[in-house]
Amino acid sequence: MLDRRLRDSGCGLDLREYDLLVHLAEASKQSEAGLRLRDLAARVLLNPSNVTRRLEALARRGLVERRPDPRDGRGVIAFLTPAGRQMLRRTAQIHLPDVQELVFREAGSNLEEIRDFLEQIAAHETRSAE
Secondary structure: OHHHHHHHHHOOHHHHHHEEEEEEHHHHHHHHOOOEEHHHHHOOOOHHHHHHHHHHHHHHHHEEEEEEOOEEEEEEEEOHHHHHHHHHHHHHHHHHHHHHHHHHOOOOOOHHHHHHHHHHHHHHHHHHHH
C-alpha cells in the first residue's frame, strides 16, 4: 500500500529508494563518512546486489554519490547529495502522513496496538536477516 501510494504520488521514488535515502541521511547525521554498501544492505530489506543496482540508479539521478572506500579500495561508500536530501524532504511530506494514517488509523489507537505493530515489523526484520 505505501509503495503504491508513493509511486502514484509522482514523487519520483519508490519505497525501497526512499528507505535507502533515509538510511543515508541518518548516517550523515552521525558522521560525514557515508555508509559502505554492505552496511547499508544490512540496514534495509534488500540484498546487496539489489542495493548496488538501486544506488546506481539513484546516482544517475544525482541523488546519491558513490565513492571508493579510502580504507579499502574494494568497498564503495554511498553519500546523500544535496539533491537527494531535498528529494527526501519532499517525499517525506507525502509519505509520512500515509504512514501515520496506516499506523494510527483509528482515533482510539492505544500503546498496546502500537507495540504489537512494531513487534510485527521487528519479527519480519529478524526473519529477513536470517
